[in-house]
Structure formats: C-alpha cells, structure tokens
Amino acid sequence: MEKLAAAIEKLEENDLLPIIKIILDNQTQDMYVKTDVEGPPPTTSPFLTGLKWLEGEFQFDLYTLGNNILNQLWEYTRKKVEV
Numbered sequence: 665m666e667k668l669a670a671a672i673e674k675l676e677e678n679d680l681l682p683i684i685k686i687i688l689d690n691q692t693q694d695m696y697v698k699t700d701v702e703g704p705p706p707t708t709s710p711f712l713t714g715l716k717w718l719e720g721e722f723q724f725d726l727y728t729l730g731n732n733i734l735n736q737l738w739e740y741t742r743k744k745v746e747v
Contacts, residue, residue: 665726665727667747668726668734668737668738668741668747669726670747671738671741671742671744671745671747672737672741674741674745674746675741675744675745676744679744682740683737683740683741684722686733686736686737686740687724687729687733687737690729690730690732690733690736692730694728694730695724695725695728695729695730695733696723696724696725696728697722697723697724698722698723698724699721699722699723700721700722700723
C-alpha cells in the first residue's frame with residue numbers, strides 16, 4: 665500500500681484522471697471515496713490519498729478499494745512512474 669500511495673503521489677497531473685476513472689468506475693458502497701469541491705480537508709491517514717481535482721480534492725482510502733481496483737491502480741502507476 666505504501667508503494668502504491670507513493671507512486672500515485674509521483675504521477676503528473678495529466679495522469680491522475682485515469683486514476684479517478686478507475687476508482688469511480690468500480691466504486692462500491694464499502695469504499696471510502698470523497699469529492700470535496702470546496703477544498704481539501706486535512707489528511708489524517710498516510711493511506712488516505714488525495715488528488716487535486718478541479719477546485720477541490722478527490723480522496724480515497726486505499727485500504728477500502730479492494731483487490732481488483734488496487735491491481736488496476738498498481739499496473740497503471742508502475743507504467744507511469746518508477747515504483
């Protein structure tokens with residue numbers, strides 16, 4: 665999880681939209697996913713990853729996403745940045 669979180673943080677801004685799409689396309693009720701268009705709240709967990717999105721922030725908790733999404737995110741990020 666730590667390597668994935670670090671890799672996501674290294675992505676260029678243009679590479680973040682596919683991350684958001686992967687998560688939103690596969691989102692379930694059990695996942696922590698939040699879009700805050702007012703601005704970012706403070707992050708309290710090292711595994712709660714926030715991505716800047718328009719005027720706010722797109723947040724998700726890696727531990728709640730499930731193996732399918734985590735595998736997709738890992739494959740995508742390792743193609744874009746060194747992990």
